[in-house]
Amino acid sequence: MPPAESAAAPAVEFAIQKRRVRFLGLTLDECIKLFFGGNAVVSIVVLTLITYFLFREGAGFFGQNRVNLQVYRQAGLEYVDYLRRQADDHTALTRYLADVRLRTVQHHTRTSGKSLEEANAALTEFDVYVERYSAAIDPLRTMVGELSEVASAIKTKFIVNEDKKEERRQLLAEGKMAEAARVAIDRVDFEAELRPIRAGFPAYRTLNRELSSTLTQLAGNIPALPVPELQQRMERFAVLSREYVGTFPEIERSLESWDHNAPISASQAFSSFLFGRQWLTASFWQDWYGIIPLLIGSLLVSLVALALAVPLGVGAAIYVNQIATPLEQKLIKPCIEFISAIPSVVLGFFGIAVLGQLLRNLSQSPALAWVPGFPYSERLNILTAGCLLALIAVPTIFTLAEDALNNVPRAFKEASFALGASRLQTTMRIIVPASLSGIISAVLLGLGRVIGETMVVLLCAGNRIAIPDFTQGFAFIVEPVHTMTGIIAQEMGEVVRGSIHYRALFVVGLVLFLLSLLINFGAQKIVRRYRISVG
Amino acid sequence: MEPPAATSPGPAGPASLRRPATAPGATAPTQAGAVPTTHPVIDIENLDFYYGASQALHDISLSIDHHRVTAFIGPSGCGKSTLLRCLNRMNDLIDGTRVGRGRIRVHGVDINQPDVDVIELRKRVGMVFQKSNPFPKSIYENITYGLRLQGVKDKARLDEVVERSLRGAALWEEVKDRLHESGLGLSGGQQQRLCIARAIAVEPEVILMDEPCSALDPVATAKVEELIQDLRSKYCIVIVTHNMQQAARCSDRTAFFYLGRLIEYADTRDIFTNPANPQTEAYVSGRFG
Numbered sequence: 001m002p003p004a005e006s007a008a009a010p011a012v013e014f015a016i017q018k019r020r021v022r023f024l025g026l027t028l029d030e031c032i033k034l035f036f037g038g039n040a041v042v043s044i045v046v047l048t049l050i051t052y053f054l055f056r057e058g059a060g061f062f063g064q065n066r067v068n069l070q071v072y073r074q075a076g077l078e079y080v081d082y083l084r085r086q087a088d089d090h091t092a093l094t095r096y097l098a099d100v101r102l103r104t105v106q107h108h109t110r111t112s113g114k115s116l117e118e119a120n121a122a123l124t125e126f127d128v129y130v131e132r133y134s135a136a137i138d139p140l141r142t143m144v145g146e147l148s149e150v151a152s153a154i155k156t157k158f159i160v161n162e163d164k165k166e167e168r169r170q171l172l173a174e175g176k177m178a179e180a181a182r183v184a185i186d187r188v189d190f191e192a193e194l195r196p197i198r199a200g201f202p203a204y205r206t207l208n209r210e211l212s213s214t215l216t217q218l219a220g221n222i223p224a225l226p227v228p229e230l231q232q233r234m235e236r237f238a239v240l241s242r243e244y245v246g247t248f249p250e251i252e253r254s255l256e257s258w259d260h261n262a263p264i265s266a267s268q269a270f271s272s273f274l275f276g277r278q279w280l281t282a283s284f285w286q287d288w289y290g291i292i293p294l295l296i297g298s299l300l301v302s303l304v305a306l307a308l309a310v311p312l313g314v315g316a317a318i319y320v321n322q323i324a325t326p327l328e329q330k331l332i333k334p335c336i337e338f339i340s341a342i343p344s345v346v347l348g349f350f351g352i353a354v355l356g357q358l359l360r361n362l363s364q365s366p367a368l369a370w371v372p373g374f375p376y377s378e379r380l381n382i383l384t385a386g387c388l389l390a391l392i393a394v395p396t397i398f399t400l401a402e403d404a405l406n407n408v409p410r411a412f413k414e415a416s417f418a419l420g421a422s423r424l425q426t427t428m429r430i431i432v433p434a435s436l437s438g439i440i441s442a443v444l445l446g447l448g449r450v451i452g453e454t455m456v457v458l459l460c461a462g463n464r465i466a467i468p469d470f471t472q473g474f475a476f477i478v479e480p481v482h483t484m485t486g487i488i489a490q491e492m493g494e495v496v497r498g499s500i501h502y503r504a505l506f507v508v509g510l511v512l513f514l515l516s517l518l519i520n521f522g523a524q525k526i527v528r529r530y531r532i533s534v535g
Numbered sequence: 536m537e538p539p540a541a542t543s544p545g546p547a548g549p550a551s552l553r554r555p556a557t558a559p560g561a562t563a564p565t566q567a568g569a570v571p572t573t574h575p576v577i578d579i580e581n582l583d584f585y586y587g588a589s590q591a592l593h594d595i596s597l598s599i600d601h602h603r604v605t606a607f608i609g610p611s612g613c614g615k616s617t618l619l620r621c622l623n624r625m626n627d628l629i630d631g632t633r634v635g636r637g638r639i640r641v642h643g644v645d646i647n648q649p650d651v652d653v654i655e656l657r658k659r660v661g662m663v664f665q666k667s668n669p670f671p672k673s674i675y676e677n678i679t680y681g682l683r684l685q686g687v688k689d690k691a692r693l694d695e696v697v698e699r700s701l702r703g704a705a706l707w708e709e710v711k712d713r714l715h716e717s718g719l720g721l722s723g724g725q726q727q728r729l730c731i732a733r734a735i736a737v738e739p740e741v742i743l744m745d746e747p748c749s750a751l752d753p754v755a756t757a758k759v760e761e762l763i764q765d766l767r768s769k770y771c772i773v774i775v776t777h778n779m780q781q782a783a784r785c786s787d788r789t790a791f792f793y794l795g796r797l798i799e800y801a802d803t804r805d806i807f808t809n810p811a812n813p814q815t816e817a818y819v820s821g822r823f824g
Contacts, residue, residue, distance in 0.1 A: 326630070409668070411664060411666055411668035412668060412670055412671075413628070414625065414628065414664060414668070415664065415668045415669075415670065415730070415733075416670070416680070417625065417628060417657065418623065418625060418657055418661065418662035418664075418734070419657065419658075419661070419680060419681040419684065419733065419734070419737060420654045420655070420657040420658035420681060420684060420685070420737060421654070421680075421681075421684050422654055425684055429680070429684075430670055433671075433672075434670070434671050
């Protein structure tokens with residue numbers, strides 16, 4: 001409208017202009033924006049720094065591990081380990097015999113009603129056999145002992161030299177030239193040092209032939225045992241024994257073609273970590289940094305925890321969301337969420353003091369003898385740690401699953417009821433499927449939560465660095481394990497900064513970090529991919 | 536406000552409105568004849584209904600006929616949707632609701648009696664909602680959901696029901712090639728017709744529609760209205776609507792509610808051309824509401 005015409009209208013005050021307050025040249029809005037933006041940036045920077053730090057500290061490990069493996073070979077430790085393994089395999093067979101003896105004694109005392117003395121007397125022939133069998137390995141054992149000393153000496157020499165080199169480097173760095181020159185370093189001539197070890201090869205050959213013929217002869221003359229079942233075991237022993245002797249030529253060939261100078265490739269340094277089945281540190285012989293036992297420990301404990309926490313958490317979420325009265329909801333929700341307020345060290349303490357004992361006592365009750373692995377005697381094991389971790393995962397899974405159920409539009413529920421569905425049918429056929437992506441991601445986040453949990457597993461998983469024995473089915477759940485988080489917490493305080501052990505722990509941390517990242521990423525992906533479009 | 540006007544039948548109001556309900560257990564034969572005869576299916580007597588302490592319905596009495604489309608109209612909050620949801624007891628899902636005085640009889644059976652199985656009731660009295668709400672499943676699974684709940688597993692029977700229901704809802708031609716795609720991929724109008732197909736798949740006698748077109752565009756609305764006309768021959772349809780033209784276009788009888796009371800219930804033609812009550816006249820002529 002042209003302004004001229006509006007002149008007749010009463011003048012209205014319309015003062016909407018206002019001077020902006022400026023602060024350091026910024027308006028208030030810009031200040032607020034800067035503040036919150038800055039916070040977001042800090043979190044990104046921290047994440048980047050942590051990742052960078054992990055990678056930087058961890059990356060050195062593979063080079064050091066390569067040197068570690070190289071020395072293992074050059075100093076002849078690898079050579080001696082071939083022989084040691086041969087001797088150890090023999091020991092395993094002797095243990096098998098001991099097991100058969102125990103069963104036979106049990107048979108005599110329980111079934112035949114003989115006294116212990118009579119049972120032992122009946123086994124005289126068997127004992128002579130065992131004695132002969134186990135004595136057969138003695139020459140090899142002696143040889144391993146002698147060679148071990150030589151190899152150890154070479155390795156020590158090498159390490160002393162390395163230390164001296166380090167010393168000189170430091171002196172040079174400090175500018176003390178004269179003192180640096182005084183540090184004497186003799187080159188280790190591996191070829192010459194290994195000569196005594198190689199010189200033992202003909203003797204080994206003779207010894208091996210004797211061992212071979214003794215064992216073959218013994219395998220052909222197994223003593224008779226009273227029960228067919230035990231006799232079968234002895235026949236099995238004979239087969240195992242022959243197989244064992246069959247490996248001898250292979251060992252001889254490996255020793256003959258063994259070359260102390262064969263290079264260790266970078267991938268070997270990598271795979272000996274990633275697929276290594278041994279985590280052995282601060283040993284007198286050789287350190288091994290294989291993550292497999294720790295990884296398996298972490299995964300098993302987490303899986304046991306999830307197996308318990310998923311039904312509990314999701315079940316409770318369904319109950320609270322679909323069935324509970326408002327009063328029950330008010331009571332149950334805070335209770336479950338309160339569990340996450342318990343410090344994990346307190347939970348671990350509870351695990352050691354109460355749960356471990358309780359589960360062990362439970363396992364010894366005859367009514368539960370059918371459970372695999374029951375009864376057991378190790379109080380701290382996968383099961384104990386898994387039960388406690390389940391407690392930690394339940395609030396996470398419950399809260400997120402409950403949210404997911406809550407996000408299912410009410411319209412679905414009404415439509416289902418209007419078609420004549422019962423409450424259970426509606427829940428199972430409509431509500432749960434519609435929120436499945438949310439529930440799965442809740443479970444994944446629960447997994448991420450337990451796999452990173454440290455205190456409980458450190459206190460309750462038993463901390464035995466070994467791959468559980470899977471041959472007995474589910475009995476492995478009562479074996480103690482060590483975990484990735486536990487090993488870092490336990491050993492990081494004691495290692496020398498910059499040492500291979502220190503770096504190995506960082507790589508374990510890195511693996512843990514990547515695993516958690518993967519789980520979280522997967523959870524987010526699932527939520528985004530399968531989110532039901534509402535409206 | 537004048538005292539609760541009970542049903543005030545218009546000049547053409549059939550005497551059957553006042554007739555007592557048919558004997559309990561007597562089921563009406565549903566015949567899709569060319570000229571369907573009519574008889575009351577639902578009888579509501581002096582119904583009071585409460586949300587917690589507040590009374591939402593006051594002394595409602597009316598009777599709904601088979602093979603007819605009955606429209607409930609009135610301004611927001613007048614209780615028309617509440618009454619609709621009473622008819623298949625969907626209000627049970629809301630905490631704190633209760634029926635005070637009065638009775639609702641379907642085929643003579645009081646549906647609020649404790650021995651009534653509400654699941655059976657809802658199979659006989661289906662419902663279509665204001666916002667189309669297909670399940671996040673395939674079209675096929677959406678239609679067969681009700682039957683599967685009843686334990687029907689026979690593939691041939693399910694296939695047949697899917698085709699019949701979709702044809703009944705005038706959707707077959709549009710979706711027959713993508714029965715196994717998600718029902719959420721359809722357009723708004725198609726989704727609503729899918730919901731209607733889902734409701735008729737369990738072969739109810741009564742279909743309650745709670746503002747079925749309020750979220751649809753005019754073209755989709757026209758299709759659904761056409762569908763309602765087609766369904767009339769087989770079902771008893773009760774439709775709640777805000778749209779008075781819609782009530783005028785597709786219903787046979789119209790009930791006008793105001794503040795939880797039934798003001799007038801008569802043939803649609805009379806309600807819109809010759810209302811007995813001045814409030815009704817004010818509302819249908821657009822002077823309030």
